[in-house]
Amino acid sequence: MVSLMPSKVLERFLRYVTIHTTSKEDEESIPSTKRQFDLAKILVEELKDLGVAEVTLTDKCYVIARIPSNLSPETSKKVPVICFLAHMDTSPEESGENVKPQIVKNYQGGDIKLSGNPNLIISPQETPSLLKFIGSDIVTSDGTTLLGGDNKAGVAAIMTALARMKADPSLKHGTIKVVFTPDEEVGHGIDGLDVDSLKADFGYTIDGDEMGVLESETFNAAGGEIQIAGFNCHPGYAKDKMINAIRILADIIQNFPINESPETTENREGYYHPYESSASVNKAKLKFILRDFDYDKLKIKINKVEEFTNDIQQKYKHSTIELSLKESYKNMRYKIDEVPNVMLYAEEAIQRTGIPVIKKAIRGGTDGARLSYRGLPTPNIFCGAMNFHSKKEYVPVLAMEKSVETIINLVQIYVEKNLE
Numbered sequence: 332m333v334s335l336m337p338s339k340v341l342e343r344f345l346r347y348v349t350i351h352t353t354s355k356e357d358e359e360s361i362p363s364t365k366r367q368f369d370l371a372k373i374l375v376e377e378l379k380d381l382g383v384a385e386v387t388l389t390d391k392c393y394v395i396a397r398i399p400s401n402l403s404p405e406t407s408k409k410v411p412v413i414c415f416l417a418h419m420d421t422s423p424e425e426s427g428e429n430v431k432p433q434i435v436k437n438y439q440g441g442d443i444k445l446s447g448n449p450n451l452i453i454s455p456q457e458t459p460s461l462l463k464f465i466g467s468d469i470v471t472s473d474g475t476t477l478l479g480g481d482n483k484a485g486v487a488a489i490m491t492a493l494a495r496m497k498a499d500p501s502l503k504h505g506t507i508k509v510v511f512t513p514d515e516e517v518g519h520g521i522d523g524l525d526v527d528s529l530k531a532d533f534g535y536t537i538d539g540d541e542m543g544v545l546e547s548e549t550f551n552a553a554g555g556e557i558q559i560a561g562f563n564c565h566p567g568y569a570k571d572k573m574i575n576a577i578r579i580l581a582d583i584i585q586n587f588p589i590n591e592s593p594e595t596t597e598n599r600e601g602y603y604h605p606y607e608s609s610a611s612v613n614k615a616k617l618k619f620i621l622r623d624f625d626y627d628k629l630k631i632k633i634n635k636v637e638e639f640t641n642d643i644q645q646k647y648k649h650s651t652i653e654l655s656l657k658e659s660y661k662n663m664r665y666k667i668d669e670v671p672n673v674m675l676y677a678e679e680a681i682q683r684t685g686i687p688v689i690k691k692a693i694r695g696g697t698d699g700a701r702l703s704y705r706g707l708p709t710p711n712i713f714c715g716a717m718n719f720h721s722k723k724e725y726v727p728v729l730a731m732e733k734s735v736e737t738i739i740n741l742v743q744i745y746v747e748k749n750l751e
């Protein structure tokens with residue numbers, strides 16, 4: 332059992348959240364904002380202070396560290412190299428500047444008021460899992476910014492786990508790699524990372540939310556565009572001449588089933604999502620995405636869109652309707668299932684902390700999905716933060732502690748299992 336040192340993970344977390352690291356959409360450069368280097372540089376210094384000799388900060392703002400195994404060279408060879416990842420940026424959806432973390436000591440249930448924003452409360456009605464943390468300390472922002480628990484709770488958990496392993500040589504581990512990434516929130520978290528040169532066997536992002544969460548599934552994804560050509564003329568003399576692209580577009584939209592849309596689906600249900608359109612009589616355009624956890628069901632969705640576009644083309648023979656559609660990413664489960672121990676060991680690591688495992692499927696893409704398809708199978712483990720990308724974000728200190736323990740348990744399980 333790992334000893335609890337509550338102050339350490341909290342101290343680190345409070346230090347990291349006050350550093351402004353908001354990333355930015357639609358930027359060509361990596362990192363999208365230079366300010367992410369501010370946290371990166373601090374992490375490099377802290378890693379060096381911990382005695383981690385091999386630390387680099389790349390010009391694209393990746394902090395990459397290697398912690399050598401503390402096993403004998405012979406045993407060390409048998410134990411896989413594990414990489415832990417967390418992202419340093421926070422979501423551009425809410426301000427992450429001048430974050431003033433507040434600590435609710437010994438939470439006793441009920442609403443949490445946010446001191447800087449009297450209109451906002453964090454309520455157990457909205458997030459029932461708050462009630463699991465009665466008696467724990469809970470960190471929030473002051474209600475004027477997000478907190479940044481996504482993903483600085485993950486950064487703090489990894490750093491604290493390393494500090495404990497350094498301080499206690501009885502905690503045996505193989506070679507560990509740590510990567511702190513920029514720009515995850517704007518979809519470019521691993522664009523600037525050379526995955527091969529990491530030389531890791533398996534990865535874990537510490538970027539899941541609720542305490543106990545373990546995720547190995549993402550959607551299968553496709554998306555595309557439908558372009559409709561109409562024909563405009565004087566509306567007073569348009570009989571049998573005008574082709575109104577707006578009406579054709581309306582016909583097309585009717586075919587995206589409303590009972591399979593983002594606003595009507597949850598958990599493991601997939602969806603069709605038309606999300607942007609423009610239209611005039613002369614031309615119309617529709618952008619859409621398709622999502623499903625099951626690859627065959629995604630294929631069915633793709634076929635359906637192809638079929639109804641075709642049917643509508645038949646109906647409006649004098650218009651031209653062009654469909655372009657392509658697959659964008661695949662469920663990472665297909666890669667992770669090839670190495671079942673990656674999930675089994677993570678489950679055991681969570682269970683050993685005395686909490687139940689919550690297996691979830693991520694209704695979106697993650698860096699882990701891209702890593703998994705670039706040769707590093709990477710499920711996602713909780714960091715404990717809740718209400719991501721919101722001024723109502725909160726992190727129970729207990730949940731961060733359990734995340735730290737999970738990381739330490741996990742590296743030890745890899746040692747145990749490979750020596751048996």
Ligand SMILES: [Zn+2]
Nearest residue numbers: 418481482538
């Ligand atoms: Zn995140």
